[in-house]
Amino acid sequence: MDMGGNKASTRIAILGAGMSGLGMVAKLKEAGYQAITLFEKSGGVGGTWRDNTYPGCGCDVPSHLYSYSFDLNPDWDYKWSLQPQILKYFEDFADKHDLRRHCRFNTEITDCRWSDIDNVWTLTDQAGGQHTADVLVSGLGQLNIPYTPDFPGKETFKGAAFHSARWDHSVDLKGKTVAVIGNGPSAVQFVPEIQKVAGKLLNFQRSPAWCRPRGQRTYTDADKRSFRRQPWRINWYRWRIRAYADFGFGAFLMNSPMGLSNAMRKMCQDHLEDQVKDAGLRAKLQPDFDPGCKRILISDDYYPALCQPNVEVLRQGITEVTEDGVIGEDGQAHPCDVIIWATGFNATDFLTPMEVHGRNGLSLNEAWRDGAEAFKGVAVSGFPNFFLLYGPNTNLGHNSIILMVEHQINYVIQCIDRIAGAKVAAIDVTPQAMEAYNVRVQSEIAKTVWAANCESWYKTDAGKITNNWYGRTTDYKKETAAPDWADFEVIDR
Numbered sequence: 001m002d003m004g005g006n007k008a009s010t011r012i013a014i015l016g017a018g019m020s021g022l023g024m025v026a027k028l029k030e031a032g033y034q035a036i037t038l039f040e041k042s043g044g045v046g047g048t049w050r051d052n053t054y055p056g057c058g059c060d061v062p063s064h065l066y067s068y069s070f071d072l073n074p075d076w077d078y079k080w081s082l083q084p085q086i087l088k089y090f091e092d093f094a095d096k097h098d099l100r101r102h103c104r105f106n107t108e109i110t111d112c113r114w115s116d117i118d119n120v121w122t123l124t125d126q127a128g129g130q131h132t133a134d135v136l137v138s139g140l141g142q143l144n145i146p147y148t149p150d151f152p153g154k155e156t157f158k159g160a161a162f163h164s165a166r167w168d169h170s171v172d173l174k175g176k177t178v179a180v181i182g183n184g185p186s187a188v189q190f191v192p193e194i195q196k197v198a199g200k201l202l203n204f205q206r207s208p209a210w211c212r213p214r215g216q217r218t219y220t221d222a223d224k225r226s227f228r229r230q231p232w233r234i235n236w237y238r239w240r241i242r243a244y245a246d247f248g249f250g251a252f253l254m255n256s257p258m259g260l261s262n263a264m265r266k267m268c269q270d271h272l273e274d275q276v277k278d279a280g281l282r283a284k285l286q287p288d289f290d291p292g293c294k295r296i297l298i299s300d301d302y303y304p305a306l307c308q309p310n311v312e313v314l315r316q317g318i319t320e321v322t323e324d325g326v327i328g329e330d331g332q333a334h335p336c337d338v339i340i341w342a343t344g345f346n347a348t349d350f351l352t353p354m355e356v357h358g359r360n361g362l363s364l365n366e367a368w369r370d371g372a373e374a375f376k377g378v379a380v381s382g383f384p385n386f387f388l389l390y391g392p393n394t395n396l397g398h399n400s401i402i403l404m405v406e407h408q409i410n411y412v413i414q415c416i417d418r419i420a421g422a423k424v425a426a427i428d429v430t431p432q433a434m435e436a437y438n439v440r441v442q443s444e445i446a447k448t449v450w451a452a453n454c455e456s457w458y459k460t461d462a463g464k465i466t467n468n469w470y471g472r473t474t475d476y477k478k479e480t481a482a483p484d485w486a487d488f489e490v491i492d493r
Contacts, residue, residue: 006420006422007031007032007033007034007417007420008032008033008034008035009035010033010035010134010135010416010419010420011035011037011132011133011134011135012028012033012035012036012037012133012134012135012136012137012416013037013038013039013121013123013131013133013135013136013137014036014037014038014039014137014138014139015038015039015109015136015137015138015139015140015354016038016039016040016047016138016139016140016141016144017038017040017042017044017045017046017047017094017103017105017139018045018046018047018048018049018050018090018139018140018141018144019047019048019049019090019139019141019401019402019405020047020139020140020141020389020390020405020408020409021038021040021047021137021139021389022038022045022090022093022094022097022099022139023068023389023402023405023406023409024137024139024389024409024412025038025097025099025102026068026070026071026093026097026099027409027410027413028413028416029097029098029099031413031417033416033420036102037102037104037131037133038099038102038103038104039103039104039107039108039109039123039125039131040103040104040105040106040107041106041107041108041109041126042105042106043105043106044091044105045090045091045094045099045100045103046087046090046091047090047139047141047144048141048143048144048165049083049086049087049090050087051144051165051166052083052164052165052167052186053083053167053169054164054165054167054186054189054190055167055189055190055193055194056082056189056190056192056193057082057083057186057189057190058078058080058081058082058083058086058189059080059081059082059083059086060080060185060297060298061080061399061400061401061402062079062080062241062400063076063078063079063080063081064076064234064237064238064241065238065241065242065245065399065400065402065403066081066086066400066402067089067402068093068402068406069238069402069403069406071093071096071097072231072234072235072238073089074224074227074228074234075224075227075228076219076224077218077219078216078217078218078219079215079216079217079218079219080214080216080298107125107126107127107129108125108126109123109124109125109126109131109354110124110125110126110353110354110355111123111124111354111355111356111357112124112136112354112355112356112357112386113356113357113361114357114358114359114383114384114385114386116359116360119134119384119385119425119426119491119493120132120133120134121133121134121135121136121385121386123136134385134419135385135386135387135416135419136385136386136387137386137387137388137389137412138351138386138387138388138389138391139389139390140350140351140354141389141390142345142350142390142395142467143345144345145345145346145349145352145353146163146164146165146166146341146343146344146345146346147343147344147345147346148163148341148343149341149343151318151319151320151321151326152319152320152321153320153321153322153323154321156321156322156323157321157322157323157324157325157339158323158324159324159336159337159338159339160337160338160339161321161338161339161340161341162339162340162341163340163341163342163343164186164187164190164340164341164342165186165345171338173194173197173198173338174197174198174199175197175198175199176198176199176200176336176337176338177198177199177200177201177202177335177336177337177338178194178198178200178201178202178336178337178338178339178340179202179204179318179325179326179334179336179338179339179340180194180201180202180203180204180340180342181204181317181318181326181339181340181341181342181343182204182205182341182342182343182344183203183205183208183209183297183342184209184295184297184342184343184344185295185297186342186344187203187342188209188211188297188298188299188302189299189302190340190342191203191302191305191306192299192301192302192304192305194340195305195308195310195311198310199310200310200311200312201310201311201312202311202312202314202334202336203306203311203312203313203314204314204316204317204318204326204328205284205285205313205314205315205316206315206316206317206329207287207288207289207294207454207455208284208285208286208287208315209287209294209295209296209297210265210268210287210291210292210294210296210297211268211271211272211296211297211298211299211302211303212264212267212268212271212296212297212298213267213271213298213299213300214298214299214300215300216300242399242400242403242473245398245399245400245473246398246399246472246473246474248260248264248398249398249399249471249472251263251264251291251292251398252292252397252398252448252449252450253447253448253449254447254448254449254451254452255447261290261291261292261449264291264292264296265290265291268291268296271303272285272286272303275303275304275307276303276306276307277307278307281306281307281313284313284315285303285306285313289452289453289454290449290452290454291449292397292448292449292450293449293450293452293453293454293456294454294455294456294458295397295456295457295458296397314328314334316328316329316330317329319331321339324336326339344457345457348371348372348457348459348460348466348467349372350368350372350388350391350392350466351364356383356386358380358382358383358384358386359382359383359384359428360382362382362383364380364383367380367381367382367383370462370464371460371462371464371466372391372392372466373392373393373434373438373441373466374388374391374392374393374434375429375433375434375437375438375487376408376411376437376479376480377390377391377392377393377394377404377408377469378391378394378408378411378412378480379415379428379429379434380429380434381428381429381430381431381433381434382428382431383428384426384427384428384491385419385426385427385428387412387415387416388408389405389408389409389412390404390405390408391408392466392467393438393441393445393465393466393467393468393469393470394408394469394476395458395467395468395469396468396469396473397450397458397468399472399473400473403473403477404469404473404476407473407476407477407479407480408480410480410481411480411481411482411483414482414483415427415483415488418483418485418490423492423493424490424491424492424493425491425492425493426490426491427488427489427490427491428488428489428491429487429488429489430487430488430489433486433487433488441470442464442465444470444471445465445468445470447470448468448470450465450468451465
């Protein structure tokens with residue numbers, strides 16, 4: 001098949017209209033590509049910020065860092081932005097860069113298959129429609145499929161039950177007994193909000209998490225004017241936040257330099273002791289693992305909410321759901337009117353439930369049977385012309401994922417430029433390059449607290465850490481500055 005050997009005719013399919021997909025389309029257009037189609041299962045842009053609308057929803061990355069470097073926003077209202085303004089940022093970004101005309105909304109891709117004969121991808125959507133592309137880019141990320149444990153009796157519950165990422169706003173929580181199952185980054189944001197209205201709130205926590213102060217602040221009109229009129233200020237401010245966060249990465253190393261891990265532990269411990277005066281409750285909320293092994297929570301009002309008289313913290317999970325409540329691990333029944341699942345996402349099941357088949361019909365599920373992995377987080381051997389954004393081992397526990405995705409976009413576009421060349425049909429990372437890279441990644445990750453003895457969404461059930469990058473964002477920038485074509489098999493036309 002002849003793609004014409006130029007950017008105008010290279011057909012690029014992108015999955016997901018969230019932060020990664022939108023940034024990819026904007027940068028592809030800037031690079032001169034035109035035949036771009038973005039497939040989005042929902043009715044609009046925004047990804048996780050469109051999906052998550054729970055009370056108090058916001059970002060735990062400072063606003064000026066949780067935005068594209070090439071589209072800075074001087075008008076953030078808060079240091080840590082809330083969901084409505086973040087969603088508006090991405091909606092405005094889509095309009096500003098004329099991205100919506102490339103979008104096919106309400107179109108969920110369920111199957112992607114590579115043809116070794118034609119060197120093209122065929123995508124099948126949920127309605128059975130088929131679409132052809134020369135290049136396939138997944139912007140689906142790691143946190144897009146809510147996880148709800150399949151407890152016995154779950155379907156028998158007569159009250160309202162929903163996952164925090166699919167909040168049911170039709171349910172009135174006023175005066176109700178609400179059981180919150182879980183205590184992760186979402187729960188830490190919505191619990192203080194629903195505590196104000198619930199009659200009783202039961203928070204089941206199998207393993208309490210470390211929590212650090214948020215330090216929320218409001219940007220004044222003067223701040224915004226300064227950022228708008230003097231762009232160097234916003235760039236300097238953004239650089240300072242990033243540099244400080246990268247410096248703080250040292251706290252996640254087992255042999256932490258300069259006592260950073262001890263400083264992190266002390267900050268979190270002081271926060272707990274300052275805000276929770278009741279010794280019994282404080283004991284329930286005391287983690288038994290090193291800070292950072294699980295994602296550190298960031299909040300000023302979570303602990304105070306748990307101290308309120310209408311809240312009961314139960315340091316246990318549940319084993320069963322009944323018609324009128326839940327059964328705790330201690331065997332005790334807890335009646336409730338509403339169950340809210342704050343149980344996270346299928347974070348290690350990348351691209352599920354979509355099927356992806358590469359060369360010789362190789363299934364991606366089979367290739368990842370021992371845990372997802374990719375070359376530099378963006379390419380998988382055996383799957384030509386297929387790239388991932390926010391793929392395996394690119395998540396962060398200390399800085400902004402947008403920094404990482406921008407580096408990935410830069411790298412992927414260089415790969416697509418090679419594919420768009422007149423004599424190139426496809427490129428495929430070699431098995432040797434991918435294996436060597438991932439051996440190094442896992443070796444480096446073993447030096448971090450993520451490899452410590454705790455359960456987290458960073459790792460598979462078998463203990464393989466598939467989600468996180470092992471270093472600083474500046475390290476990843478160097479890693480993805482430019483492709484080394486010795487790492488790829490280049491398939492000629």
